[in-house]
Amino acid sequence: MKLPLTGCAYFLDIDGTLVDFADAPTRVRLDLALPGLVETLYRSSGGAVALITGRSLDSIDRLFPLRQLPAAGQHGLERRTAHGQVTRHPGPVRALDGARRVLAGVVARHPGLLVEDKALSIALHYRRAPRLASYAHRVMRLLRVALGDQYCLQRGKRVVELAPAGRDKGAAIASFMLEPPFIGRTPLFIGDDVTDEYGFAMVNQLGGYAIKVGPGRTKARWRLPDVAAVLAWLTSGTPVPQRTAHARKR
Ligand SMILES: [Mg+2]
Structure with missing residues (x-):
């Protein structure tokens, strides 16, 4: 599949x-070409580029300082439109205060764990202590x-x-698709x-291109092997992403 620059919303x-992942979200290392690559895509697509991430909008802007891009942060709990208008989930922020106190104690006892407090949602990372995975999940379930x-x-x-229910990346994409220039x-x-x-499910419903990075079961019908392949594809339109096994079975 060639990169379709016109007619697509990215x-x-x-x-x-x-x-690529780092041991903490603040420590990721951007490929030097990435900001320019995103900017080029933004311009050549008429501004139809949005970042859809679990990070907060603040964290997105620290990574991509060139331009305040349209973005959905915290899995869609906060969203910035192409016109720069920001909407946030109206959930009661203080509801998470009890969880904050518990997690502060958890991290004090297990320094390998990392709390990312995004105000509307809280993430518990165990990348530096994978042996604490089941413990981390158990605490968050409780x-x-x-x-x-x-x-x-x-x-x-x-x-x-831990996040307010009812918002996800699919809903965020659907919201963008109702607005110009998407x-x-x-x-x-x-x-x-x-x-x-x-x-992926939302994009499939809308007849678009869902592209999964890396291995694993997915609803996406296309696949790229890793971050480097994504950047190469966005740069040049090649190599062609592979159809996923899921898609071949259909
Ligand atoms: Mg990801």
Whole structure:
């Protein structure tokens, strides 16, 4: 598949898609070419580029300082339109205070764990201490139960997050697709993780291109092997992403 520059709306996950994982989200290393690459895509597509990520908008802007790009942060809990208008989930922020206190104690006892407090949601990372995976999930499950059904868990690669229920990457993409300059275009979404499956499902429904980075079961019909391949494809339109096994079976 050649990179279709005109007529497409580009939705891009960040970690594991545009940048390789580091032991903490603040320590990722951007490929030097990445900011320019995103800027070129933004201009050549008439501004139809949005970042769709678990990071907060603040964290996105620290990574991409060139331009405040359209973006959905915290898996869609906050969103910045192409006109720069920011909407945030109206969830009660203080509801997470109990969880904050518990997690501060957890991290004090287990320094290998890392809490990423994004105000509307809280992520517990165990990338530096993978042996604590089941412990981290257990703590977060208990906190979710204590918060009730208004909250859900989002599981990712060596991270588990507590967030208000009802928003996901698919819903965020759908919101963008109703607004200029995205409206009327064919959506293309590239992501690597479990939470990106909501985005893949939405893009499939809209007749677009869902591209999974790396191995694993997926609803996406296209695949690229790693971050380097994503950057190469976005740069040159080649190599051609492979159809996923899932798609071949159809
Ligand atoms: Mg990712």
